[in-house]
Amino acid sequence: MRVVQQRLDRTQVVESAIAFVDACGLSELTMRRLGTALDVEAMALYRHVSGRADLLEAMVDELIDGLFDDDLMTEDSHSWEEYLQRVANATRNLAIEHPRIFPLIATQPPQAPWLRPPLRSVRWVEDFLSSLQRFGFADAEAVAAYKAFTSFLVGALLLQAASLNPEVIGDEEDSSVGGDLGEYPTVRRLQGLLMEDHAQREFDDALDDLIERIRTSTQA
Amino acid sequence: MRVVQQRLDRTQVVESAIAFVDACGLSELTMRRLGTALDVEAMALYRHVSGRADLLEAMVDELIDGLFDDDLMTEDSHSWEEYLQRVANATRNLAIEHPRIFPLIATQPPQAPWLRPPLRSVRWVEDFLSSLQRFGFADAEAVAAYKAFTSFLVGALLLQAASLNPEVIGDEEDSSVGGDLGEYPTVRRLQGLLMEDHAQREFDDALDDLIERIRTSTQA
Protein backbone atom coordinates (compact mmCIF):
# COMPACT_ATOMS: atom_id res chain seq x y z
CA MET A 1 0.00 0.00 0.00
CA ARG A 2 2.27 2.79 1.24
CA VAL A 3 6.00 2.53 1.10
CA VAL A 4 8.49 4.60 2.99
CA GLN A 5 7.88 8.09 1.79
CA GLN A 6 7.87 11.35 3.58
CA ARG A 7 5.46 13.49 1.64
CA LEU A 8 1.96 12.60 0.62
CA ASP A 9 0.69 13.18 -2.87
CA ARG A 10 -2.75 13.71 -4.34
CA THR A 11 -2.16 10.92 -6.82
CA GLN A 12 -1.17 8.65 -3.99
CA VAL A 13 -4.28 9.50 -2.02
CA VAL A 14 -6.56 8.88 -4.98
CA GLU A 15 -4.90 5.64 -5.98
CA SER A 16 -4.96 4.33 -2.45
CA ALA A 17 -8.65 5.15 -2.26
CA ILE A 18 -9.28 3.19 -5.44
CA ALA A 19 -7.35 0.22 -4.10
CA PHE A 20 -9.21 0.48 -0.81
CA VAL A 21 -12.64 0.45 -2.45
CA ASP A 22 -11.61 -2.42 -4.69
CA ALA A 23 -10.68 -4.38 -1.62
CA CYS A 24 -13.33 -3.36 0.92
CA GLY A 25 -16.20 -1.70 -0.91
CA LEU A 26 -17.36 1.85 -1.22
CA SER A 27 -19.26 2.03 2.06
CA GLU A 28 -16.12 1.10 3.97
CA LEU A 29 -14.15 4.00 2.57
CA THR A 30 -13.69 6.49 5.37
CA MET A 31 -11.32 9.38 5.70
CA ARG A 32 -9.95 7.91 8.89
CA ARG A 33 -9.54 4.43 7.45
CA LEU A 34 -7.93 5.73 4.27
CA GLY A 35 -5.65 7.75 6.49
CA THR A 36 -4.46 4.74 8.44
CA ALA A 37 -4.04 2.83 5.17
CA LEU A 38 -1.64 5.61 4.16
CA ASP A 39 -0.09 5.76 7.62
CA VAL A 40 -1.30 9.27 8.14
CA GLU A 41 -3.93 11.05 10.19
CA ALA A 42 -7.26 11.60 8.49
CA MET A 43 -6.95 15.36 8.37
CA ALA A 44 -3.76 15.12 6.36
CA LEU A 45 -5.83 13.99 3.41
CA TYR A 46 -7.55 17.35 3.32
CA ARG A 47 -4.32 18.97 2.14
CA HIS A 48 -4.67 17.12 -1.15
CA VAL A 49 -8.40 16.63 -1.41
CA SER A 50 -11.02 19.17 -0.47
CA GLY A 51 -13.34 16.58 1.07
CA ARG A 52 -14.85 13.18 0.61
CA ALA A 53 -16.94 14.28 -2.37
CA ASP A 54 -13.85 15.63 -4.07
CA LEU A 55 -12.05 12.38 -3.39
CA LEU A 56 -14.79 10.32 -5.02
CA GLU A 57 -14.80 12.62 -8.02
CA ALA A 58 -11.03 12.35 -8.29
CA MET A 59 -11.20 8.56 -8.17
CA VAL A 60 -13.68 8.54 -11.03
CA ASP A 61 -11.62 11.00 -13.06
CA GLU A 62 -8.47 9.00 -12.47
CA LEU A 63 -10.03 5.78 -13.72
CA ILE A 64 -11.73 7.37 -16.70
CA ASP A 65 -8.62 9.16 -17.83
CA GLY A 66 -6.65 6.00 -17.18
CA LEU A 67 -8.71 4.43 -19.93
CA PHE A 68 -6.49 6.21 -22.45
CA ASP A 69 -3.60 4.11 -21.21
CA ASP A 70 -5.34 0.79 -21.86
CA ASP A 71 -3.48 -1.31 -24.37
CA LEU A 72 -6.50 -1.20 -26.64
CA MET A 73 -6.21 2.58 -26.86
CA THR A 74 -2.52 2.96 -27.59
CA GLU A 75 -2.72 2.18 -31.29
CA ASP A 76 -4.87 3.97 -33.83
CA SER A 77 -8.05 2.51 -35.21
CA HIS A 78 -8.53 2.14 -38.94
CA SER A 79 -12.31 2.41 -38.91
CA TRP A 80 -14.94 3.89 -36.66
CA GLU A 81 -16.20 0.40 -35.98
CA GLU A 82 -12.80 -0.60 -34.67
CA TYR A 83 -12.63 2.56 -32.59
CA LEU A 84 -15.97 1.82 -30.95
CA GLN A 85 -14.92 -1.72 -30.26
CA ARG A 86 -11.66 -0.63 -28.68
CA VAL A 87 -13.32 1.92 -26.43
CA ALA A 88 -16.06 -0.51 -25.50
CA ASN A 89 -13.68 -3.26 -24.52
CA ALA A 90 -11.33 -0.96 -22.66
CA THR A 91 -14.28 0.31 -20.64
CA ARG A 92 -15.41 -3.23 -20.10
CA ASN A 93 -12.00 -4.12 -18.70
CA LEU A 94 -12.30 -1.19 -16.36
CA ALA A 95 -15.70 -2.34 -15.14
CA ILE A 96 -14.39 -5.84 -14.55
CA GLU A 97 -11.30 -4.68 -12.72
CA HIS A 98 -13.19 -2.24 -10.51
CA PRO A 99 -16.73 -3.59 -10.11
CA ARG A 100 -17.23 -1.81 -6.81
CA ILE A 101 -16.30 1.58 -8.26
CA PHE A 102 -18.16 1.34 -11.52
CA PRO A 103 -21.52 2.25 -9.94
CA LEU A 104 -19.87 5.47 -8.88
CA ILE A 105 -18.64 6.11 -12.41
CA ALA A 106 -22.14 5.54 -13.72
CA THR A 107 -23.95 7.43 -11.01
CA GLN A 108 -21.92 10.41 -9.85
CA PRO A 109 -23.33 13.66 -11.26
CA PRO A 110 -21.13 14.77 -14.15
CA GLN A 111 -19.25 18.04 -14.30
CA ALA A 112 -21.40 19.33 -17.16
CA PRO A 113 -24.92 18.30 -18.11
CA TRP A 114 -23.81 17.14 -21.54
CA LEU A 115 -21.12 14.79 -20.20
CA ARG A 116 -22.51 11.27 -20.03
CA PRO A 117 -21.10 8.39 -18.01
CA PRO A 118 -18.97 6.45 -18.41
CA LEU A 119 -17.12 8.68 -20.92
CA ARG A 120 -17.56 11.65 -18.67
CA SER A 121 -14.50 13.80 -19.26
CA VAL A 122 -14.20 16.56 -21.82
CA ARG A 123 -11.05 14.88 -23.05
CA TRP A 124 -12.95 11.71 -23.82
CA VAL A 125 -15.79 13.48 -25.58
CA GLU A 126 -13.24 15.32 -27.71
CA ASP A 127 -11.49 12.07 -28.57
CA PHE A 128 -14.75 10.33 -29.35
CA LEU A 129 -16.30 13.01 -31.50
CA SER A 130 -13.13 13.90 -33.38
CA SER A 131 -12.36 10.23 -34.02
CA LEU A 132 -15.78 9.64 -35.53
CA GLN A 133 -15.54 12.80 -37.60
CA ARG A 134 -12.18 11.65 -38.88
CA PHE A 135 -14.08 8.70 -40.38
CA GLY A 136 -16.66 10.93 -42.04
CA PHE A 137 -19.35 11.37 -39.42
CA ALA A 138 -21.35 14.58 -39.68
CA ASP A 139 -21.80 16.72 -36.59
CA ALA A 140 -25.22 15.45 -35.59
CA GLU A 141 -24.28 11.87 -36.37
CA ALA A 142 -21.24 11.96 -34.12
CA VAL A 143 -23.22 13.43 -31.24
CA ALA A 144 -26.01 10.90 -31.69
CA ALA A 145 -23.42 8.12 -31.68
CA TYR A 146 -21.92 9.48 -28.45
CA LYS A 147 -25.29 9.38 -26.76
CA ALA A 148 -26.23 5.94 -28.01
CA PHE A 149 -22.81 4.52 -27.22
CA THR A 150 -22.69 5.85 -23.66
CA SER A 151 -26.18 4.52 -22.96
CA PHE A 152 -25.11 1.13 -24.23
CA LEU A 153 -21.97 1.10 -22.11
CA VAL A 154 -23.72 2.10 -18.92
CA GLY A 155 -26.46 -0.46 -19.34
CA ALA A 156 -24.25 -3.35 -20.26
CA LEU A 157 -21.43 -2.66 -17.83
CA LEU A 158 -23.34 -1.57 -14.76
CA LEU A 159 -25.11 -4.90 -14.70
CA GLN A 160 -21.89 -6.70 -15.50
CA ALA A 161 -20.22 -4.98 -12.56
CA ALA A 162 -23.18 -5.74 -10.31
CA SER A 163 -22.86 -9.43 -11.09
CA LEU A 164 -19.22 -9.26 -10.03
CA ASN A 165 -19.94 -7.39 -6.83
CA PRO A 166 -19.08 -9.56 -3.83
CA GLU A 167 -21.78 -8.00 -1.68
CA VAL A 168 -24.65 -9.44 -3.68
CA ILE A 169 -27.18 -10.95 -1.33
CA GLY A 170 -27.97 -14.45 -2.51
CA ASP A 171 -24.92 -16.44 -3.32
CA GLU A 172 -25.77 -19.60 -1.52
CA GLU A 173 -25.10 -22.66 -3.61
CA ASP A 174 -28.69 -23.75 -3.13
CA SER A 175 -30.56 -23.78 -6.42
CA SER A 176 -33.71 -22.36 -4.85
CA VAL A 177 -32.04 -19.07 -4.13
CA GLY A 178 -34.93 -16.72 -3.56
CA GLY A 179 -36.93 -19.04 -1.33
CA ASP A 180 -40.02 -20.98 -2.31
CA LEU A 181 -40.76 -19.54 -5.77
CA GLY A 182 -44.02 -21.46 -5.50
CA GLU A 183 -46.05 -18.73 -7.13
CA TYR A 184 -43.51 -18.13 -9.88
CA PRO A 185 -43.43 -21.28 -11.99
CA THR A 186 -41.77 -19.71 -15.02
CA VAL A 187 -38.95 -18.28 -12.95
CA ARG A 188 -38.43 -21.60 -11.24
CA ARG A 189 -38.36 -23.47 -14.54
CA LEU A 190 -35.96 -20.99 -16.16
CA GLN A 191 -33.80 -20.33 -13.13
CA GLY A 192 -30.96 -22.36 -14.52
CA LEU A 193 -30.95 -20.31 -17.70
CA LEU A 194 -31.19 -17.08 -15.73
CA MET A 195 -28.09 -17.94 -13.78
CA GLU A 196 -26.03 -18.87 -16.82
CA ASP A 197 -23.43 -16.24 -17.50
CA HIS A 198 -22.98 -15.19 -21.11
CA ALA A 199 -22.00 -11.64 -20.33
CA GLN A 200 -19.13 -11.54 -22.81
CA ARG A 201 -21.21 -12.81 -25.71
CA GLU A 202 -24.19 -10.63 -24.87
CA PHE A 203 -21.90 -7.63 -24.68
CA ASP A 204 -20.35 -8.36 -28.06
CA ASP A 205 -23.72 -9.03 -29.65
CA ALA A 206 -25.24 -5.83 -28.32
CA LEU A 207 -22.18 -3.89 -29.44
CA ASP A 208 -22.32 -5.37 -32.94
CA ASP A 209 -25.95 -4.44 -33.10
CA LEU A 210 -25.30 -0.90 -31.92
CA ILE A 211 -22.63 -0.52 -34.59
CA GLU A 212 -25.06 -1.75 -37.20
CA ARG A 213 -27.65 0.71 -35.96
CA ILE A 214 -25.20 3.59 -36.16
CA ARG A 215 -24.14 2.51 -39.65
CA THR A 216 -27.64 2.51 -41.11
CA SER A 217 -28.50 5.70 -39.27
CA THR A 218 -25.56 7.55 -40.81
CA GLN A 219 -26.16 6.18 -44.27
CA ALA A 220 -29.77 7.35 -44.35
CA MET B 1 -46.77 14.64 4.32
CA ARG B 2 -48.19 13.23 7.55
CA VAL B 3 -51.78 13.80 8.53
CA VAL B 4 -53.22 13.36 11.95
CA GLN B 5 -52.76 9.70 12.67
CA GLN B 6 -51.89 7.90 15.80
CA ARG B 7 -50.05 4.82 14.66
CA LEU B 8 -47.19 4.67 12.25
CA ASP B 9 -47.10 2.21 9.39
CA ARG B 10 -44.31 0.66 7.36
CA THR B 11 -45.98 1.78 4.16
CA GLN B 12 -46.17 5.28 5.50
CA VAL B 13 -42.51 5.27 6.45
CA VAL B 14 -41.44 4.02 3.05
CA GLU B 15 -43.65 6.41 1.12
CA SER B 16 -42.52 9.35 3.17
CA ALA B 17 -38.92 8.38 2.54
CA ILE B 18 -39.59 8.33 -1.20
CA ALA B 19 -41.23 11.73 -1.05
CA PHE B 20 -38.36 13.04 1.03
CA VAL B 21 -35.70 11.86 -1.42
CA ASP B 22 -37.69 13.23 -4.34
CA ALA B 23 -37.71 16.58 -2.63
CA CYS B 24 -34.28 16.79 -1.01
CA GLY B 25 -32.05 14.14 -2.53
CA LEU B 26 -30.72 10.84 -1.31
CA SER B 27 -27.83 12.22 0.71
CA GLU B 28 -30.22 14.33 2.78
CA LEU B 29 -32.26 11.32 3.87
CA THR B 30 -31.52 10.74 7.52
CA MET B 31 -33.35 8.73 10.09
CA ARG B 32 -33.71 11.77 12.28
CA ARG B 33 -34.90 14.00 9.44
CA LEU B 34 -37.36 11.39 8.19
CA GLY B 35 -38.56 11.08 11.75
CA THR B 36 -39.30 14.77 12.09
CA ALA B 37 -40.99 14.72 8.67
CA LEU B 38 -43.30 12.08 10.14
CA ASP B 39 -43.60 13.93 13.44
CA VAL B 40 -41.92 11.12 15.28
CA GLU B 41 -38.60 10.43 16.93
CA ALA B 42 -36.00 8.72 14.78
CA MET B 43 -35.98 5.53 16.79
CA ALA B 44 -39.67 4.99 16.16
CA LEU B 45 -38.82 4.16 12.55
CA TYR B 46 -36.93 1.10 13.70
CA ARG B 47 -40.20 -0.56 14.72
CA HIS B 48 -41.14 -0.75 11.02
CA VAL B 49 -37.78 -0.86 9.32
CA SER B 50 -34.75 -2.77 10.51
CA GLY B 51 -32.32 0.00 9.57
CA ARG B 52 -31.37 2.47 6.93
CA ALA B 53 -30.32 -0.22 4.46
CA ASP B 54 -33.66 -1.95 4.88
CA LEU B 55 -35.43 1.34 4.29
CA LEU B 56 -33.60 1.95 1.03
CA GLU B 57 -34.38 -1.57 -0.14
CA ALA B 58 -38.03 -1.10 0.77
CA MET B 59 -38.17 2.16 -1.18
CA VAL B 60 -36.82 0.42 -4.27
CA ASP B 61 -39.19 -2.50 -3.89
CA GLU B 62 -42.14 -0.20 -3.40
CA LEU B 63 -41.41 1.74 -6.59
CA ILE B 64 -40.68 -1.33 -8.68
CA ASP B 65 -43.78 -3.14 -7.58
CA GLY B 66 -45.71 0.08 -8.07
CA LEU B 67 -44.85 -0.24 -11.74
CA PHE B 68 -47.60 -2.82 -12.04
CA ASP B 69 -50.12 -0.12 -11.20
CA ASP B 70 -49.03 2.19 -14.00
CA ASP B 71 -51.82 2.85 -16.46
CA LEU B 72 -49.73 1.27 -19.20
CA MET B 73 -49.71 -2.02 -17.30
CA THR B 74 -53.37 -2.38 -16.44
CA GLU B 75 -54.52 -3.65 -19.84
CA ASP B 76 -53.16 -6.69 -21.62
CA SER B 77 -50.79 -6.49 -24.53
CA HIS B 78 -51.62 -8.13 -27.82
CA SER B 79 -48.05 -8.72 -28.93
CA TRP B 80 -44.69 -9.08 -27.26
CA GLU B 81 -43.62 -5.87 -28.96
CA GLU B 82 -46.48 -4.02 -27.33
CA TYR B 83 -45.61 -5.61 -24.00
CA LEU B 84 -42.01 -4.46 -24.20
CA GLN B 85 -43.12 -0.97 -25.15
CA ARG B 86 -45.53 -0.77 -22.25
CA VAL B 87 -42.97 -1.94 -19.71
CA ALA B 88 -40.32 0.36 -21.15
CA ASN B 89 -42.50 3.43 -21.01
CA ALA B 90 -43.84 2.66 -17.57
CA THR B 91 -40.28 2.35 -16.30
CA ARG B 92 -39.39 5.53 -18.11
CA ASN B 93 -42.20 7.34 -16.33
CA LEU B 94 -40.84 6.03 -13.06
CA ALA B 95 -37.35 7.31 -13.84
CA ILE B 96 -38.72 10.72 -14.77
CA GLU B 97 -40.90 10.99 -11.69
CA HIS B 98 -38.14 9.89 -9.31
CA PRO B 99 -34.84 10.89 -10.91
CA ARG B 100 -33.07 11.05 -7.55
CA ILE B 101 -34.11 7.51 -6.60
CA PHE B 102 -33.47 5.83 -9.93
CA PRO B 103 -29.72 5.56 -9.33
CA LEU B 104 -30.60 3.54 -6.26
CA ILE B 105 -32.86 1.28 -8.29
CA ALA B 106 -30.09 0.73 -10.80
CA THR B 107 -27.30 0.35 -8.28
CA GLN B 108 -28.54 -1.37 -5.14
CA PRO B 109 -27.37 -5.00 -5.04
CA PRO B 110 -30.29 -7.25 -6.00
CA GLN B 111 -31.76 -9.93 -3.80
CA ALA B 112 -30.59 -12.70 -6.09
CA PRO B 113 -27.71 -12.67 -8.55
CA TRP B 114 -30.00 -13.34 -11.50
CA LEU B 115 -32.30 -10.39 -10.76
CA ARG B 116 -31.32 -7.45 -12.91
CA PRO B 117 -32.23 -3.82 -12.33
CA PRO B 118 -34.54 -2.19 -12.94
CA LEU B 119 -36.92 -5.20 -13.15
CA ARG B 120 -35.45 -6.59 -9.98
CA SER B 121 -38.30 -8.43 -8.30
CA VAL B 122 -39.17 -12.07 -8.79
CA ARG B 123 -42.71 -10.98 -9.56
CA TRP B 124 -41.48 -8.86 -12.45
CA VAL B 125 -39.25 -11.56 -13.88
CA GLU B 126 -42.16 -13.97 -13.73
CA ASP B 127 -44.41 -11.49 -15.49
CA PHE B 128 -41.79 -10.73 -18.12
CA LEU B 129 -40.80 -14.29 -18.94
CA SER B 130 -44.32 -15.69 -18.89
CA SER B 131 -45.60 -12.84 -21.05
CA LEU B 132 -42.97 -13.46 -23.68
CA GLN B 133 -43.57 -17.18 -23.59
CA ARG B 134 -47.27 -16.54 -24.07
CA PHE B 135 -46.27 -15.01 -27.41
CA GLY B 136 -44.20 -18.00 -28.44
CA PHE B 137 -40.74 -17.30 -27.04
CA ALA B 138 -38.66 -20.37 -26.27
CA ASP B 139 -36.98 -20.60 -22.88
CA ALA B 140 -33.56 -19.35 -23.88
CA GLU B 141 -35.06 -16.61 -26.04
CA ALA B 142 -37.15 -15.23 -23.22
CA VAL B 143 -34.18 -15.18 -20.87
CA ALA B 144 -31.97 -13.53 -23.46
CA ALA B 145 -34.66 -10.91 -24.01
CA TYR B 146 -34.85 -10.25 -20.28
CA LYS B 147 -31.14 -9.61 -20.13
CA ALA B 148 -31.02 -7.43 -23.22
CA PHE B 149 -34.10 -5.49 -22.17
CA THR B 150 -32.90 -4.74 -18.66
CA SER B 151 -29.51 -3.60 -19.95
CA PHE B 152 -31.26 -1.28 -22.36
CA LEU B 153 -33.51 0.16 -19.67
CA VAL B 154 -30.69 0.80 -17.23
CA GLY B 155 -28.52 2.48 -19.80
CA ALA B 156 -31.17 4.68 -21.27
CA LEU B 157 -32.94 5.62 -18.06
CA LEU B 158 -30.02 6.10 -15.73
CA LEU B 159 -28.66 8.79 -18.02
CA GLN B 160 -32.12 10.21 -18.48
CA ALA B 161 -32.52 10.45 -14.72
CA ALA B 162 -29.07 11.97 -14.35
CA SER B 163 -29.99 14.73 -16.77
CA LEU B 164 -33.04 15.49 -14.63
CA ASN B 165 -31.09 15.50 -11.38
CA PRO B 166 -31.12 18.99 -9.88
CA GLU B 167 -27.71 18.50 -8.28
CA VAL B 168 -25.83 18.44 -11.57
CA ILE B 169 -22.81 20.66 -11.35
CA GLY B 170 -22.80 22.96 -14.32
CA ASP B 171 -26.14 24.54 -14.99
CA GLU B 172 -25.01 28.07 -15.52
CA GLU B 173 -26.64 29.65 -18.52
CA ASP B 174 -23.21 30.45 -19.88
CA SER B 175 -22.54 28.61 -23.10
CA SER B 176 -18.94 27.91 -22.16
CA VAL B 177 -19.93 25.63 -19.35
CA GLY B 178 -16.81 23.66 -18.67
CA GLY B 179 -14.40 26.55 -18.80
CA ASP B 180 -12.10 27.41 -21.67
CA LEU B 181 -12.40 24.32 -23.88
CA GLY B 182 -9.47 25.78 -25.76
CA GLU B 183 -7.83 22.41 -26.30
CA TYR B 184 -11.07 20.72 -27.29
CA PRO B 185 -12.18 22.32 -30.56
CA THR B 186 -14.59 19.57 -31.54
CA VAL B 187 -16.40 19.70 -28.26
CA ARG B 188 -16.64 23.47 -28.46
CA ARG B 189 -18.00 23.34 -31.98
CA LEU B 190 -20.56 20.65 -31.17
CA GLN B 191 -21.48 21.85 -27.72
CA GLY B 192 -24.82 23.14 -28.90
CA LEU B 193 -25.69 19.75 -30.35
CA LEU B 194 -24.49 18.01 -27.20
CA MET B 195 -26.82 20.05 -25.06
CA GLU B 196 -29.87 19.46 -27.25
CA ASP B 197 -32.28 17.13 -25.54
CA HIS B 198 -33.82 14.42 -27.69
CA ALA B 199 -34.12 11.91 -24.88
CA GLN B 200 -37.62 10.79 -25.81
CA ARG B 201 -36.80 10.18 -29.45
CA GLU B 202 -33.50 8.48 -28.66
CA PHE B 203 -35.28 6.24 -26.17
CA ASP B 204 -37.94 5.26 -28.69
CA ASP B 205 -35.39 4.67 -31.43
CA ALA B 206 -33.20 2.50 -29.25
CA LEU B 207 -36.25 0.56 -28.08
CA ASP B 208 -37.43 -0.01 -31.65
CA ASP B 209 -33.99 -1.24 -32.50
CA LEU B 210 -33.85 -3.57 -29.53
CA ILE B 211 -37.21 -5.00 -30.53
CA GLU B 212 -35.93 -5.56 -34.04
CA ARG B 213 -32.86 -7.26 -32.67
CA ILE B 214 -34.93 -9.56 -30.50
CA ARG B 215 -37.20 -10.36 -33.44
CA THR B 216 -34.42 -11.46 -35.76
CA SER B 217 -32.69 -13.31 -32.97
CA THR B 218 -35.78 -15.39 -32.21
CA GLN B 219 -36.53 -16.10 -35.86
CA ALA B 220 -33.07 -17.49 -36.48
Next chain:
DNA sequence: ATGAGGTGTTTACAGTGTAATCGTATTATG
Protein backbone atom coordinates in the same frame (compact mmCIF):
# COMPACT_ATOMS: atom_id res chain seq x y z
C1' DA C 1 -60.16 -5.62 35.03
C1' DT C 2 -55.89 -7.54 33.89
C1' DG C 3 -52.17 -8.99 31.68
C1' DA C 4 -49.27 -8.96 27.45
C1' DG C 5 -47.50 -7.15 23.26
C1' DG C 6 -46.78 -3.63 20.36
C1' DT C 7 -45.35 1.24 19.76
C1' DG C 8 -43.06 5.69 20.55
C1' DT C 9 -39.49 8.11 23.64
C1' DT C 10 -35.39 8.82 25.96
C1' DT C 11 -30.74 8.15 26.71
C1' DA C 12 -26.37 6.69 25.23
C1' DC C 13 -22.38 5.56 22.36
C1' DA C 14 -19.20 4.69 18.72
C1' DG C 15 -18.12 6.44 14.31
C1' DT C 16 -18.40 10.05 10.58
C1' DG C 17 -16.86 14.46 7.93
C1' DT C 18 -14.41 18.44 8.61
C1' DA C 19 -13.19 23.37 10.64
C1' DA C 20 -9.50 25.54 13.37
C1' DT C 21 -5.19 25.69 15.33
C1' DC C 22 -0.55 24.56 16.01
C1' DG C 23 4.13 22.88 15.27
C1' DT C 24 7.51 21.37 12.08
C1' DA C 25 9.76 20.22 7.74
C1' DT C 26 10.52 21.84 3.22
C1' DT C 27 11.41 25.13 -0.08
C1' DA C 28 12.40 29.66 -1.84
C1' DT C 29 14.99 33.91 -1.31
C1' DG C 30 18.75 36.92 0.30
Next chain:
DNA sequence: CATAATACGATTACACTGTAAACACCTCAT
Protein backbone atom coordinates in the same frame (compact mmCIF):
# COMPACT_ATOMS: atom_id res chain seq x y z
C1' DC D 1 24.67 29.31 3.77
C1' DA D 2 21.12 31.84 6.61
C1' DT D 3 16.61 33.23 6.93
C1' DA D 4 11.94 33.93 5.74
C1' DA D 5 7.85 31.93 3.65
C1' DT D 6 5.16 28.28 2.80
C1' DA D 7 3.45 23.73 2.59
C1' DC D 8 2.36 19.79 5.24
C1' DG D 9 0.86 16.72 8.97
C1' DA D 10 -0.94 16.31 13.85
C1' DT D 11 -4.12 17.55 17.33
C1' DT D 12 -8.27 18.99 19.09
C1' DA D 13 -13.02 19.87 18.72
C1' DC D 14 -17.83 19.78 17.13
C1' DA D 15 -22.07 18.77 14.91
C1' DC D 16 -24.21 14.94 13.06
C1' DT D 17 -24.98 10.05 11.83
C1' DG D 18 -26.94 5.10 12.67
C1' DT D 19 -28.57 2.34 16.13
C1' DA D 20 -28.59 -0.51 20.76
C1' DA D 21 -31.00 -0.54 25.31
C1' DA D 22 -34.16 0.65 28.68
C1' DC D 23 -38.35 2.78 29.63
C1' DA D 24 -43.36 4.25 29.59
C1' DC D 25 -47.51 4.10 27.48
C1' DC D 26 -51.45 2.63 24.76
C1' DT D 27 -54.24 -1.06 22.82
C1' DC D 28 -56.56 -5.01 23.06
C1' DA D 29 -57.72 -10.06 23.88
C1' DT D 30 -58.94 -12.56 27.76
